[in-house]
Structure formats: structure tokens, C-alpha cells
Amino acid sequence: MLRVRSLKRVATGDAISLPAAEALPISASQSLRLRIPVTPVVLLFLCGLVAARVFPDSSPISSEAGLGPRLVLPQIQRPQLAFPKASPGGTNLTGLQLRCQSFCLTRDAYVTRDEVSHCQSQCLAHPEVMDWMRALEASAAAPAGVSPDRQLIFAAWYAEGDRGSEGHDNHQLVKPDTSFISTLRKSHPGCSIALLTDQATQFDLPEGVRLFRHTIDRSKLGRNAYANYYQYQAQMAFMQTLMAEGVADTHDVVFLDMDVLVVDSLAEIFEDGSPFDYGVTLSDAVDMPVNLGMQFVPRGRYLNAIGFLSDVIAIYPFNETFIAGQVALSNLVSIHNNAEEVLSRVNASIVEGRSCKLVAGRHRVCFFPCMRFNYCHADQSCCTDVGRLPVSLTTLEELMSARVKVLHFVGHRKKALRLVHQAYMQGGLQGAYQLLSVLPHSEQDYAELDIPALEDYLLHPPAAAAA
DSSP states (O other), rough: HHHHHHHHHHSSOOOOOOOGGGOOOOOOOOOOOSSSSSOOHHHOOOOOOTEEEEETTTSSOOOOTTSSSSOOOOOOOOOOOOOSOOOTOOOOOHHHHHHHHHHHHHHTOOHHHHHHHHHHHHHHOGGGGGGHHHHHHOOOOOOOOOOTTTTTEEEEEEOOTTTTTTTTEEEHHHHHHHHHHHHHHHHSOOOOOEEEEEEEEEOOOOTOOEEEEOOOOGOOOOSSHHHHHHHHHHHHHHHHHHTTOOOTTTTTEEEEEEEEEOOOOOOOGGTTTOOOOOOOOEETTTTTTTEEEEEEEEOOOOOHHHHHHHHHTTTTOOOOTTHHHHHHHHHOOOOOOOOHHHHHHHHHHHHSOOOOEEETTTTEEEEEEEEHSSSSSSTTTOOTTTTTSSSOOOSSHHHHHHHHOEEEGGGGGGHHHHHHHHHHHHHHHHHHHHHHHOOOSSSSHHHHHOHHHHHHHHOHHHHHHOO
8 A cells, every 4th residue: 555655664664864854844835745755754754844734732633731742643645546437348337336436446445456456346246335434424423421320341351371471462562551541541531440360460550440350270371262261251250240349230341352442432332222231343254253352231231241151151162263252252143154144234233333133032132333343454354354345444534434433453453552542642533543544454564664663753753853
């Protein structure tokens, strides 16, 4: 992707010499264009000079007091594509073909002819995806917030086992990373936060975060089937504890991974009139439609949720890999490798906000769209199967219009978690979206990024030193 290649040149760690500030005059009409054949460092430097015009002090991107140097975020322009509007055979295109061609030509995720052609073929096979963006935009209004009589508890699971972090996600940062905590306190003021773990893993937690320990066989834990197995057990034990403490009827629970940043209110998940026992996010990746990075339990439903998780554990596939927990849950709700069921429910969850079904005659399970509540920045199945369906949220405009609420830094994306966290803490939603929109998607592109060098440059641009 054109913008990715430009950003890669900024943060590959190559030795460069920065020009003096006075050598780089800029007029008020100039803006960053990725096609200008000058060094990317100069481009980011120009962005620093015009940051005041791009993000005035009154905008949501301005710094907050006490948060350190301001993060100067680069501006980008989406590449312009121009391809013939005629089919290879020279015949006129059908209405659907024209719609798909227009859709794919305006998607920033597709740059080369092959990518656009693949997008068009997939769009013709699944034309309903063209309506997903409109549906996300239509439901993107900011919620009023959680009613005063109900509160949110966020509970993250992480345990290292006897081998420490060995065997866990090899892309992970130095563990444990607790950036999700300050993000939650910004997006959900007054919420309760807990960290679920085993009997020995150590954490350095901020004040007010509850540490809940659950005894497991630490010798078995690693990047294997036991990871989600022990997670489910800890979640069940935690809900039992909350019931004993008498808060089961006043607190909704969100179970989340530690590499998740919740950047906007989740009040709509728990709005009155839509009761359910358990909620998960759903993508169109038929082979792995459920991602456990976000799970929801409404107040008053703890016993039902425990019963549902007990049924998941009863069919737990210990012969699976580290995705065993997702496979077990998907099997119980009968959507694993069921393309028709998955696509039907994904469409309903996006258009209607959720899709619910009765499981085993007693568990009401609701599916919420991954693209809003478990966003993985494209090229990852926990959002959408970009190899099969032509939909992904990549540009600043798309992220804002869809109002993406949860950012999940799976795999190689963990490398950018702290930088996006800082952008959110200083610039709010737009700050996080702005930075996400210039980050690459593929693992290869991420491998060439020097995130610390990029962070240092964005936080301390030459203009600041010159001033």
C-alpha cells in the first residue's frame, strides 16, 4: 500500500540526518502528499510544522495537561486509483458489477490492479458487504451512557504459568502490559477494573485495580489449548465471587484481553430491552468466527453465563491449538465452519446491532460486530476475512464514521499498542484513529517498523527542538 511504504521509510531505523528547521519553509496551502519524492522524515517534519493548523487547540486531538509531550500525528491522503470501467470482453457492465467496481476503487485497502480485481470478484459473490459500511455509519451515534443504576466491571485475563511468558504470543510486548487500564478509565469513568490471573503471576498494577487469583496447573499453561480453558474457569469463579459480594444485579461484566484498548462507551451492548446471557463478537471468518478478545455478561445473568461456559468446557477440544476456546464456543453455538450461518449472523449483527440465538434450548447468546467491538486493523480475521470479503476499515474517515470502539492488537500489531494508546490518551478517539490510519497492516510491513524511533520522532519532532 502506498501510504504504508511511505511510513515504512520513516521508521525503519535507517541512519538519517535531519535538515535544519529554517531550511524547510512551508506555506499555508501546503499539505502532506505521499507521492512527493522527498524523504519521509521531511514529510513528518512538515506535519509537525502544520500540526497546529491540522489539529487546533480546541480540537479533540489537543494534549491533556500532565501527559507529557504532545503527539504530532501525520496526515495522509488516500491514493487515487483510475482503472478502466469496461469489462475485459468489452461488454457493458451490469448494475451489480458497476456497484462493486465503484466500491472497490474507493477502498483504500486495495491499490494494485490485482487487489482491486480480487475485491470485485469477492464483492460479486457477497454483494451484501457493500451495505455494511452504511449500516455501521447509521448506528455510529454516540450512546448516552450507562444508566445511573448500572455499572461496568472490566476483567482481563493473563497468566504466565511455570515457563513465564515462553509459549505465549511471540509478538507480545514485555509482559504484562497494562495500557488497557488507563484507556478504560478514560473511556468509562467510574468503571471497576479487575485482572484475573493464576496463583503466582506478578503484576505492577495501578491503584484501584482488583487482582483476582485463581488456582490452575501452571505446568500446563502456554500457547496451547489450556490458555482459554483456564481463562473460562477463572471467569466463572470471578462471577461466582461477584454474586457472593451482592453486585450481580447492578454490574455488567466485560471480559477482555490485555492487548485490547476500549476507546469508546460500550453502553449500547447492555441497553435495556435486549436481555442475553452471553455476548461475543463475530467476524465473517468462517473458520474462526468468534474471537474471545471481548466477551459480555449483563447484570442479573451471571448464573446463566456460568451455565453457558460450563457447557463450553464440557465439549472443550484439548487436542486443538491455542484457539481451542474459540473452537469450543463456536461449536456450541453451531457456527464453526458454517458459512451460511456465519454470514447471515454477521450481516444481522452489523445491520441490526446484534444477532441473537437460543443455544441448547436455554442459553441466549448474542453476537456483536467485530468491526466495531473487536477491531484488528484489517488483515486479521477477528475483524473480517479480508482474503475472502472486500470490506475493511482502514482510513481515518472510515474509522470515524463507523465509530470503532474497541482496538485489539493481535499478533504483530502488539508492536503499535503503546503508541496508539498514547495517541488516544492525548487525542481521544480521533487521535487513536489518526495514528491507526497511517500504520501498516501486514506482518512484513510491521517487521520493518521501528516503533520506538517513530514514537520518539512523533513526540519530539525537530520543530520542537528548534523552538
